[in-house]
Amino acid sequence: MGDKCTSRGGGAVVFAVLIAASMVVSPVLASDPAATKLSEHQSFDSISDSVRDADGAFTGTEYPSRGEENGKSNGNGNGESPGNGGPPGKAGDNFTGPDSNLTIPAYIENTTVENLEVLSSLEQRAWVLAQLEDVDPTNRKEDRRLTDAFKSINESVRSYADWSRVEASDLFGSDRSALQALRHVGADSTVSNATTALVLSDWSLATQSIADAEHVFEEFEDEIETPGQRRKAERQIENAKRALDRGDERRSDEKHGHNRDRQAIKHYEQAWKHAQKAIEAVDSEVGITLSVSTGQHEPNNETITYPVRGTISAPSATVESVEIYVDGERHKTVNVSTSMMPGIPERFETELELATTEATVTVVARDESSGEEVSETIALDAPGFADEVYDIELTDPESGAEISVTGEGIVKSDFVVDPVPAEENRSFYAGPFIHIRNFSDFESATVEMPLDDDVDPSDGTLSVYKWDQHDEKPWHAVGTDVHVENGTAVATVDSFSYFSVFWVDNWNDAITDTVNLAEHPEYVANETEGSIEPTDLAFVIDESGSMGGARIQDAKASAKRFVGGLYEDDRAALVSFAGGATLGQSLTTDHGAVNASIDQLNAGGGTNTGAGLQKAVDELTSNGEGDTQEIILLADGGTGLGPDPVTIAQTADEHRITINTIGMGTGIDAQELTSIADATGGEFYQVSDSSELPEVFDRVE
Known part of the structure; x- marks a missing residue:
C-alpha cells in the first residue's frame, strides 16, 4: 500500500486551535445553541492569537494539489514523466488517504455523530476534517475530489470570528462545493457522517446568528425610534427563522443525497443573512454609547495614579481602541477588550499618572467601519500633596445649603451633605436641617444655611445650631452672621455634624432635650442621657x-x-x-x-x-x-x-x-x-x- 497523501495536511491548522482549546475551555454543552458563553469568546481570542497572522487570518500554507506538491508523475513510481498527479515513486493506483499525524482532543475523538450538537460550529467542522482524514480513496478521481473537499472545508476556518460565528457568508458556498466534491467519494459511513456534521456546523452558525439578532433587538428595542426600522428588524428575524425551518425540513428529508444537504445549507445561509440584516437594521438606528468612570486614586511621591475604566455599547460596532485626552491634550491610546457577540458591551481599563490633583479627562471612541465617534468627559480629583492647602465648596441642591472647607489635601469627595427630614409646625424652625459628614481632617469651614421663605430676620434673633453628641443639651448655637440681603445664616465651624437655623428665643422656651427630633432616632440624643449611644x-x-x-x-x-x-x-x-x-x-x-x-x-x-x-x-x-x-x-x-x-x-x-x-x-x-x-x-x-x-x-x- 502506498504512502498516504499529505495534500490535506492543512487540517493541522484547525487542530492546532482545538488542541489548545481543549486545555483551556470545555465544549458548549448546552442544548440551546443560543446559550453561548462570553468566556468561550475570550478563550477563543486568547488561543487563536498563536495561529493567526498579522492580518488576523489563521496561519498555515496554501496546500497544493498532489501533483503540484510532489512533482509530475506517471504513476509508475519513477516520478519523472508527466502523469495524472500520482505521488512520485509510488504506484498510481494506490490511494490510502492523508496521514497528517494529528492528535485529536479527547472530547472530539469521543464524540459520536449522534452527539455532535453538544459541540460548537468550529468544533463540528474539525470533527468533519478528522473523519475525512480516515477516508481511503480507491482511485485517482476519488483522491482528487476528497482533496478538494478537505481543502475547501479547512480553508473555511479562516471565516470564523469565534467558536460559533463567522464574519461572512462565503463559508456556506464553500461547504456546498465541498459536498459536491464528496459526491464522487465512496458512499461509506465515514463520508456520510462527515457530510452530516458539515451540514450541522452550518445549522449551528445560522442558529447562533438568529440568537444574536434576537438578543440585539431585545437589548436595544427601546432605542429604535423609526417604526419602519423596527418592523424591518422584526421581519428579518421572522424570515431567518422560516429559512432555518426550511433547512431543517430539507435536512430531515428521508431521501438521502448530497443535493438534499446542499439545499439545506442554502437555507441556513439565507437564515444567517436575514439575521445579520436584522442586526444591521438595529445598528442603523442605535449609535455607540460610552460610559466612563474612575476608581480609587493612588498618591505617589510627585504624581497621582488615577484608574480609568469604561464600557462601550452598540448593536454590532467593534471599537478596538479609545483615545484619552487630559485637559484637552492627547494623552494615550488604550486597547478595548472586545466580544464577537453582538450587543455585548466592550470594556477598557487603564491608569493615568498625572502630576496634578485635578484634571479633566475626555475619552473618545470611534467605530472604524461606520466612522461614528462618541466621547465622554469626567473630572478627576485627588487628595492634594501634604504641604498644600485647598479650598472646597459644596452645595446641597435640595436644602440649598452651601459649605466651604479649607484643609490640606482635601477634595470634594471627602465631604457629604445630606438633607434631613424635620417635624413640621415647630415655632423655633427658621431653616432646613442638614447632616454634614467628613472623611478627612480639615482646618476650618463655613456653613451657609438659607432661611425659610416666611422668615423675617427683623422679627427676632436667629442662629445656626449644631448638634454635639457629647453635650448634656446637644443642640447649641454657634456664632452666626445673618445676611439679610441673601436670606442666609452663616456660621464658621471646626467640625461637622447636624445643623439647622432656629429662632433663639423660641428655642430657649421649648423643651430642648428631644422635642424637635423625637421622631428621628437616627440622629436624636437618647431621651434620658442626652447623648448618642456608641x-x-x-x-x-x-x-x-x-x-x-x-x-x-x-x-x-x-x-x-x-x-x-x-x-x-x-x-x-x-x-x-x-x-x-x-x-x-x-x-x-x-x-x-x-x-x-x-x-x-x-x-x-x-x-x-x-x-x-x-x-x-x-x-x-x-x-x-x-x-x-x-x-x-x-x-x-x-x-x-x-x-x-x-x-x-x-x-x-x-x-x-x-x-x-x-x-x-x-x-x-x-x-x-x-x-x-x-x-x-x-x-x-x-x-x-x-x-x-x-x-x-x-x-x-
Whole structure:
C-alpha cells in the first residue's frame, strides 16, 4: 500500500486551535445553541492569537494539489514523466488517504455523530476534517475530489470570528462545493457522517446568528425610534427563522443525497443573512454609547495614579481602541477588550499618572467601519500633596445649603451633605436641617444655611445650631452672621455634624432635650442621657484571590472612608476571610489602628464567608459594649467552603447583631447575601464595579 497523501495536511491548522482549546475551555454543552458563553469568546481570542497572522487570518500554507506538491508523475513510481498527479515513486493506483499525524482532543475523538450538537460550529467542522482524514480513496478521481473537499472545508476556518460565528457568508458556498466534491467519494459511513456534521456546523452558525439578532433587538428595542426600522428588524428575524425551518425540513428529508444537504445549507445561509440584516437594521438606528468612570486614586511621591475604566455599547460596532485626552491634550491610546457577540458591551481599563490633583479627562471612541465617534468627559480629583492647602465648596441642591472647607489635601469627595427630614409646625424652625459628614481632617469651614421663605430676620434673633453628641443639651448655637440681603445664616465651624437655623428665643422656651427630633432616632440624643449611644462595628472583608487588583484597593479605601465617619466613641474591628478567617483588629476606639489593619489586606485563597462571619460574631458577643452592634460584610463571590453563613447570621440575630451585606461584581451569590442580611434585619447592596463602593458604603446606616 502506498504512502498516504499529505495534500490535506492543512487540517493541522484547525487542530492546532482545538488542541489548545481543549486545555483551556470545555465544549458548549448546552442544548440551546443560543446559550453561548462570553468566556468561550475570550478563550477563543486568547488561543487563536498563536495561529493567526498579522492580518488576523489563521496561519498555515496554501496546500497544493498532489501533483503540484510532489512533482509530475506517471504513476509508475519513477516520478519523472508527466502523469495524472500520482505521488512520485509510488504506484498510481494506490490511494490510502492523508496521514497528517494529528492528535485529536479527547472530547472530539469521543464524540459520536449522534452527539455532535453538544459541540460548537468550529468544533463540528474539525470533527468533519478528522473523519475525512480516515477516508481511503480507491482511485485517482476519488483522491482528487476528497482533496478538494478537505481543502475547501479547512480553508473555511479562516471565516470564523469565534467558536460559533463567522464574519461572512462565503463559508456556506464553500461547504456546498465541498459536498459536491464528496459526491464522487465512496458512499461509506465515514463520508456520510462527515457530510452530516458539515451540514450541522452550518445549522449551528445560522442558529447562533438568529440568537444574536434576537438578543440585539431585545437589548436595544427601546432605542429604535423609526417604526419602519423596527418592523424591518422584526421581519428579518421572522424570515431567518422560516429559512432555518426550511433547512431543517430539507435536512430531515428521508431521501438521502448530497443535493438534499446542499439545499439545506442554502437555507441556513439565507437564515444567517436575514439575521445579520436584522442586526444591521438595529445598528442603523442605535449609535455607540460610552460610559466612563474612575476608581480609587493612588498618591505617589510627585504624581497621582488615577484608574480609568469604561464600557462601550452598540448593536454590532467593534471599537478596538479609545483615545484619552487630559485637559484637552492627547494623552494615550488604550486597547478595548472586545466580544464577537453582538450587543455585548466592550470594556477598557487603564491608569493615568498625572502630576496634578485635578484634571479633566475626555475619552473618545470611534467605530472604524461606520466612522461614528462618541466621547465622554469626567473630572478627576485627588487628595492634594501634604504641604498644600485647598479650598472646597459644596452645595446641597435640595436644602440649598452651601459649605466651604479649607484643609490640606482635601477634595470634594471627602465631604457629604445630606438633607434631613424635620417635624413640621415647630415655632423655633427658621431653616432646613442638614447632616454634614467628613472623611478627612480639615482646618476650618463655613456653613451657609438659607432661611425659610416666611422668615423675617427683623422679627427676632436667629442662629445656626449644631448638634454635639457629647453635650448634656446637644443642640447649641454657634456664632452666626445673618445676611439679610441673601436670606442666609452663616456660621464658621471646626467640625461637622447636624445643623439647622432656629429662632433663639423660641428655642430657649421649648423643651430642648428631644422635642424637635423625637421622631428621628437616627440622629436624636437618647431621651434620658442626652447623648448618642456608641456603636460596635465589625468589618468582614473578602480577601480571596478574586479580590485582587483594583477590587481590594477600592475595598480598603472605602472601608477607611467609612471609619473616618465614625464618632470617636464608636468602636470598630476588622475580620478578613479567604480560605479561613483572621481577626485583624479587635474592637477599639483607636480608629487609626483600624485603618492600619485595613491597609494590611491582601487578596489570595478561597472564599469561606461563614468563617469570617463567625469570627466577627465571636468578637462582638465577647467584647462588645455598645447597645448597637453591626457587621458590614463585603464579598465578590459565593461561599466555596466552610460553614453555612446564613445559619451563622441567624445566630447573630439572636444576639441582636445586624448584618449589612455588600456584593461586588457579577460573580456574587446574591441570594446568599440577601438571606444573610434578611436574617438580621439588615440590607443587601450590590455594585457592579469596585469603583462604586464609596457610594454604597455611604448608604449603609
